[in-house]
Amino acid sequence: MGALMPFLHDVFSEAKRKADEAEVFSVWSEETPVRFEANRLKEVQGREGSLVALRLIKGGRIGFAVVSGLSEPGAVVDMALETVPFGSEAKFEFPSSRECPAVPVFDQGVVDTAAGEMAGMCEALIARVREHTPDVLCDATVSKAFARVHILNSRGGEVCYDKTVFTLGLDGVVVRGEDMLFVGDTETSCRPPGSASRVADVTMWQLEMSRNGARVSSGSMPVILTPRAVAACLAMPLAMGFNGRTVLEGASPLRGRLGERLFDTKLNLMDEATTPFRPESRPCDDEGVPSQSTVLVEDGVVAGFLYDLQTAGLAGARSTGSGSRSRGGMPGPGVSCLVFNEGEATFEQMVAEMGEGLVVEQLMGAEQGNLLGGDFSGNVLLGFKVEKGRVVGRVKDVMVSGNVYQALGSIVAMGRESRWVYGMVRSPHIWLKELSVAAKA
Amino acid sequence: MRELLHDAVSGHDADYVDIRLEEAETTQLTYRGQRLEEVGRAASKGGSIRALVKGGWAFMSFNNLDHLREKAKAAVSQARMSSRERSDFAPVEPVVDTVTTDSPGKSPRSVPLGVKKALLDEYNGIILGTPGIMTSVVNYADGLRRVVFASSQGSYIEQGREDVTIRFVAVARDGGEVQQSGLSVGSRDDLSALEGLHHEVTETARRAVELLKAPPVKGGEYTVILDPVLAGVFAHEAFGHLSESDFIYEDKRLQEVMVLGRRFGGKHLSIVDDPTMPGLRGSYKYDDEGTPARKSYLIREGVLVGRLHSRETAARMGEAPTGNARALSYRHPPIVRMSNTYIEPGPSTFEELIGEVEEGVYARNWYGGTTSMEMFTFSAGDAFMVRRGKVAEPLRPVVLTGNLFATLGEIDAVGNDLDMNQGGGCGKLGQAPLPVSNGGPHIRIRRCLVGGK
Numbered sequence: 001m002g003a004l005m006p007f008l009h010d011v012f013s014e015a016k017r018k019a020d021e022a023e024v025f026s027v028w029s030e031e032t033p034v035r036f037e038a039n040r041l042k043e044v045q046g047r048e049g050s051l052v053a054l055r056l057i058k059g060g061r062i063g064f065a066v067v068s069g070l071s072e073p074g075a076v077v078d079m080a081l082e083t084v085p086f087g088s089e090a091k092f093e094f095p096s097s098r099e100c101p102a103v104p105v106f107d108q109g110v111v112d113t114a115a116g117e118m119a120g121m122c123e124a125l126i127a128r129v130r131e132h133t134p135d136v137l138c139d140a141t142v143s144k145a146f147a148r149v150h151i152l153n154s155r156g157g158e159v160c161y162d163k164t165v166f167t168l169g170l171d172g173v174v175v176r177g178e179d180m181l182f183v184g185d186t187e188t189s190c191r192p193p194g195s196a197s198r199v200a201d202v203t204m205w206q207l208e209m210s211r212n213g214a215r216v217s218s219g220s221m222p223v224i225l226t227p228r229a230v231a232a233c234l235a236m237p238l239a240m241g242f243n244g245r246t247v248l249e250g251a252s253p254l255r256g257r258l259g260e261r262l263f264d265t266k267l268n269l270m271d272e273a274t275t276p277f278r279p280e281s282r283p284c285d286d287e288g289v290p291s292q293s294t295v296l297v298e299d300g301v302v303a304g305f306l307y308d309l310q311t312a313g314l315a316g317a318r319s320t321g322s323g324s325r326s327r328g329g330m331p332g333p334g335v336s337c338l339v340f341n342e343g344e345a346t347f348e349q350m351v352a353e354m355g356e357g358l359v360v361e362q363l364m365g366a367e368q369g370n371l372l373g374g375d376f377s378g379n380v381l382l383g384f385k386v387e388k389g390r391v392v393g394r395v396k397d398v399m400v401s402g403n404v405y406q407a408l409g410s411i412v413a414m415g416r417e418s419r420w421v422y423g424m425v426r427s428p429h430i431w432l433k434e435l436s437v438a439a440k441a
Numbered sequence: 442m443r444e445l446l447h448d449a450v451s452g453h454d455a456d457y458v459d460i461r462l463e464e465a466e467t468t469q470l471t472y473r474g475q476r477l478e479e480v481g482r483a484a485s486k487g488g489s490i491r492a493l494v495k496g497g498w499a500f501m502s503f504n505n506l507d508h509l510r511e512k513a514k515a516a517v518s519q520a521r522m523s524s525r526e527r528s529d530f531a532p533v534e535p536v537v538d539t540v541t542t543d544s545p546g547k548s549p550r551s552v553p554l555g556v557k558k559a560l561l562d563e564y565n566g567i568i569l570g571t572p573g574i575m576t577s578v579v580n581y582a583d584g585l586r587r588v589v590f591a592s593s594q595g596s597y598i599e600q601g602r603e604d605v606t607i608r609f610v611a612v613a614r615d616g617g618e619v620q621q622s623g624l625s626v627g628s629r630d631d632l633s634a635l636e637g638l639h640h641e642v643t644e645t646a647r648r649a650v651e652l653l654k655a656p657p658v659k660g661g662e663y664t665v666i667l668d669p670v671l672a673g674v675f676a677h678e679a680f681g682h683l684s685e686s687d688f689i690y691e692d693k694r695l696q697e698v699m700v701l702g703r704r705f706g707g708k709h710l711s712i713v714d715d716p717t718m719p720g721l722r723g724s725y726k727y728d729d730e731g732t733p734a735r736k737s738y739l740i741r742e743g744v745l746v747g748r749l750h751s752r753e754t755a756a757r758m759g760e761a762p763t764g765n766a767r768a769l770s771y772r773h774p775p776i777v778r779m780s781n782t783y784i785e786p787g788p789s790t791f792e793e794l795i796g797e798v799e800e801g802v803y804a805r806n807w808y809g810g811t812t813s814m815e816m817f818t819f820s821a822g823d824a825f826m827v828r829r830g831k832v833a834e835p836l837r838p839v840v841l842t843g844n845l846f847a848t849l850g851e852i853d854a855v856g857n858d859l860d861m862n863q864g865g866g867c868g869k870l871g872q873a874p875l876p877v878s879n880g881g882p883h884i885r886i887r888r889c890l891v892g893g894k
Contacts, residue, residue: 003505038691041523043498046515047772049487050504064479069486069504076484083480086470086558115522137692175694178846180815218661249474249576251612253619330479365818368809370652370838372612373619377840377892379818397816399842399892401660405617438660438892 003070004028004050008150010073011054016154018077019056019063019084023094023153025286026052027328033143034118039126041119051328054080062087062310066328091313094153100161100283100290104276107191110144110164118142121193125170128200133207136172136183143167144192151288159288165279165423166192170199174207181210181394182362182381185228188423190277198419206361206382212393214385220434222357222412223400224350224386230340230430231421233366233376237404238269239335240371242296244307244322248315251372253405254302261300264411268341269297271306272426273321279423280337287323287331294320296338306333340427343414350413350431352389358437359384359391360400377401397440407432446591449509455494455517456528459592461729462488462506463771467584468549470558472565474576477558487771492516493530497523500774529756533732535595540726542585542601546631549583549605557581560635561607564642568611571643573650575614581607583632586770588729596731603630604722604876606864609642611649620837622649622822623808625864627876629720634863648823648835657837658824660893664801665841665886666794669860671804671821673879675886676712676784677867678810678817680705683845684714684739684747685765685777685869686754688814696758698846703745706849709787712740714749716764716780722863723782723877725767729775732764740849751777769872776870784881787855794854794885801827802891807865808838818842840892848886856883 008026015022031047053066054076064087065079122140129136145165152158169186185202187193225233246252254262273291275281284290287309295303307315308323308331324334351359358380366378380398384391415428450458464486471479489502490513499519501512542548549557561579568577583605590598606627613620624645628634667675682688689695716725716734725734730752737747750758751766754777766775795803803825810819824836843851859882866874 040525041497043500043774044519044522045499045774046501046519048501048503048505049772051485064481066481066483067485068483069506071484071486079482079484082554083482086477086480086554088476088478115519119522173692175692175698178698178815180813182813245473249612250614251576251619251621253617257617329483330481364813364816365809365811365820365840365842368811368818368820369840370619370621372621375838377820379813379816379842381813381816397842397844397890399660399818399840399890401657401840401892401894436660436892436894438890440888440890441662 007070007073008052008152011052011076012152014073014077015054015056018081019058021057021094021154023055024052025325025328026050026150027147029145029147031143031145032115033141034115034122036122036126036138036140039130039138044115052076053325053328056080057090058084060089062090064330092309094155095157095288096155097157097288097290098159100159101274103274103281103283103291105163105190105281107164107277109192110166111146113144113192118144121168125168125200129170129172129203132204133174136174138170138172140170141167153288157288159284161283164190168193168197168199170203172203183207186422188279190279209384209391210394214393214395216358216385216395216398216437216439218438220436222354222431222433223435224354224357224359224429224431226359226361226429227419227421227427229360229363230427231425232363233378234404235338235425236367237371237374237376238338241374242305244305244315244317244333245311246372247305248311253374257302260302262302262405263297263300263408265300266343266411266414267297267300267408270295270339271322271335271337272339273336275337278337278420285321285323286325289319289321289323291321306335308333335424337423338425340418341414342416342418342428344416345413346416347429350415350429351386351391354386354431355389357386358395359386363400374404376404399438400435402435407435442589443597445509446589446597449513450591450593453492453513453517453593455492455520457493457530457593458490458513458517459590460488460490460509460513461771462589463586465584465586465770467582468554470561470581472561472577472579475569489771490516491774492520493528494520495524495526496528497521497525502772529753531752531756531762533752533762536727536731536733537597540600542603542630544630544720547633548603548630549632550585552632564609564638567639567642568609568646571646571650573613573653574611574646576612578610590729590731592731598727598731600725600727602725605632605635607635609645611646613649613653615653618653620649620652622652627722627863629722629724651835652837655835655837658802658839658891658893660891662888663891664798665889665891666798666801666803666827667884667886668805669858669881669883670807670862671819672784672881672884673782673862674807674810674819676881677779677782677879678812678819679843679845679848680712680739681714681779681782682812683814684749686748686750686758687777690754690757699745701745704743705740705745706743706852708742709855710740710743710849710852711738711785713738713785714779714782718781721781721861721878723780725780728764728766729768730766732762732766734764737763749777749779751775767875769875773872776872778869778875779867779877781861781878783859783861783879784855784884786857786859786882789854789856791856791858791883794856794883795827795832796830798827798830802839803827803832804839804841807862815845816842817845842890842892848889851887851889852884853887854885858882
């Protein structure tokens with residue numbers, strides 16, 4: 001970390017000298033994943049990395065370069081200058097803000113957790129799951145990460161914050177003959193999980209529900225998506241649909257629909273970057289714009305879209321603090337965390353009232369269709385048949401298909417208890433009126 | 442350099458230590474509609490060290506290239522934490538070699554940014570000029586990676602590789618209905634493979650508009666004919682991943698199911714992985730453990746005859762290393778990966794394949810694919826109903842799924858028109874997109890489950 005600060009200041013001063021405006025974004029990070037394979041500790045990793053991204057404006061045009069590993073400050077500036085003649089016209093000014101909301105995303109406890117302690121957590125997790133099902137073979141990863149983010153621009157804006165992320169995840173497989181059952185869950189937070197981890201509980205619930213097999217035939221039927229399934233099939237198309245850039249380009253079906261009731265009135269959806277200790281939370285976005293919560297859907301009505309600075313400038317909107325960079329690249333609008341509202345029903349009530357239908361816990365391949373249009377279709381890797389108000393067993397060789405905009409137009413009930421899935425989604429169970437199901441004859 | 446790296450990895454109290462140092466450069470251009478949204482350059486320099494002690498591994502990556510020997514020492518002590526009885530690591534003859542990037546093709550690095558932009562201008566203009574098109578995304582990326590590898594067993598290998606890809610997405614819209622069609626083209630090192638695609642781009646745009654009117658398929662089981670692109674995706678997803686031995690080397694039950702000699706398909710079915718094919722995106726001379734690349738038959742005449750290995754999985758399973766341990770970059774350890782994977786061609790013409798189908802689906806053009814080992818799914822951007830032996834009305838994109846153990850046996854005919862697709866990338870354990878190529882001839886699959894209305 002030591003050499004990075006002088007380097008980024010050198011890049012910044014050189015860029016200010018050669019261009020009209022400049023912005024430097026840098027991340028220094030350290031990550032320690034500890035990996036278990038086939039129930040046993042297999043590998044300890046240590047990853048240390050740094051990147052410096054330079055965005056500059058010259059003659060009204062944007063230039064960009066990013067480097068990992070230190071090089072000559074002048075060379076970085078030249079790389080960015082080389083792209084200026086082709087760059088797009090800048091429709092924004094860098095933010096001069098130095099004040100951001102207090103969003104705690106750092107916990108010293110993560111930094112202080114030793115690799116041996118982390119391995120112990122995995123061991124305990126695997127032991128609990130194997131106590132339930134002795135022949136499950138588990139891969140597990142426990143990982144701690146620290147990052148220091150520093151943003152600096154020629155309008156006087158400067159933000160620096162530290163973040164920690166702790167992840168605990170398990171992938172179990174039970175092979176019986178040619179049948180494979182995949183179970184597991186991942187939890188991630190800016191804090192160590194302590195005894196609060198539910199990974200083992202979720203995994204054992206999956207194993208419990210899969211004890212018996214069940215059959216389903218092709219047709220339309222009601223489906224309960226668990227929070228994990230919501231993340232698998234609804235999150236990606238919604239993230240694209242509410243992206244201000246896709247809206248601006250007309251590639252989102254939501255363009256021109258602001259204020260219209262496109263979804264069931266039971267649906268409320270937010271993008272939320274300020275919840276304390278969530279991995280996707282942050283005091284400011286990757287352009288230094290202070291974070292906020294943005295209402296996307298209010299009682300079924302399309303209420304807002306997500307913008308970074310440039311897209312907001314083009315669309316005549318304001319940045320929602322949604323400027324996101326992938327691996328330090330050029331910022332674009334992105335979701336921080338999609339939060340679905342909670343309703344009244346417990347999972348048990350939903351199952352009892354549904355009578356007959358499907359519970360989907362894991363959907364494979366759902367993200368590979370026409371996401372822009374909102375379509376999803378995938379293999380039910382883990383799902384359960386409901387008959388006469390009871391879960392009767394696991395289904396296989398089944399596909400579920402639908403369209404996000406249609407499916408969320410007819411919600412029977414939202415669950416009362418939501419959970420975080422990966423870093424990116426918080427959702428309760430959602431009971432949809434119907435999805436199309438195709439099954440092997 | 443050689444001495445420096447030799448000093449860093451030698452003489453540790455470990456069963457094995459290796460180091461990779463990497464320098465990479467990429468250039469990227471992205472059009473979104475009329476706007477050239479992103480023009481960017483990236484450069485990186487970094488390295489990683491692996492250590493193996495009694496079966497336990499450590500992997501450390503870094504951008505700071507100082508104090509390499511101390512870093513190796515730290516890795517060795519980390520590896521000790523996960524050590525157990527013994528290390529299984531197949532022997533490979535130490536190699537000293539330099540593999541340059543010189544090739545007869547038109548290197549993307551020799552071409553100025555303005556020329557690349559002009560090519561994108563032409564293609565983007567075609568898409569945006571197509572009636573019914575709302576917007577486009579055209580992304581171009583080229584890169585050069587130079588890797589130096591040294592091991593405690595005396596290997597020292599310098600390898601360079603280039604990679605260039607272009608991806609088009611045409612987006613059509615009618616009211617609230619949005620449809621898209623895409624095309625990916627890539628090459629190992631020859632920009633001319635990306636030139637002259639005007640016809641393909643025109644077709645991609647036309648297809649997106651056509652999809653607005655196309656009905657979705659009715660979900661259920663169909664006889665499906667896959668074009669060479671999808672046959673390649675099928676070989677990769679449906680079978681290739683399960684032949685990667687890191688999925689099975691610790692699982693005795695899975696090994697019983699995947700026992701060599703087991704029949705998976707008919708005599709007409711052979712599947713190959715071959716990194717030695719010249720000039721393809723999945724080609725290389727040595728993998729990232731310094732093992733020489735070689736051609737591997739996975740299925741020969743319907744029977745499982747081989748699988749892909751790293752040095753560790755090979756030793757554990759008592760088989761020979763195949764040179765398939767690949768790392769996306771210095772930030773990642775090498776894991777077992779495919780290279781160029783394809784279904785060998787057979788005797789049938791396309792007309793013969795389709796002529797016998799009363800009702801089915803003809804699926805073309807790759808959208809995506811994924812696998813859980815037992816189950817796989819893949820999707821086609823371009824699909825048609827087949828009726829009475831003829832290609833009939835177009836359909837919305839389709840997603841197909843199957844079960845590995847059943848579906849290979851359902852392939853009942855293999856075409857004669859092998860083609861390798863260079864536009865793909867593979868993801869595994871957080872390492873994506875790794876350059877690979879896939880291919881095959883047209884193939885026919887009976888009783889394939891298709892998702893839909």
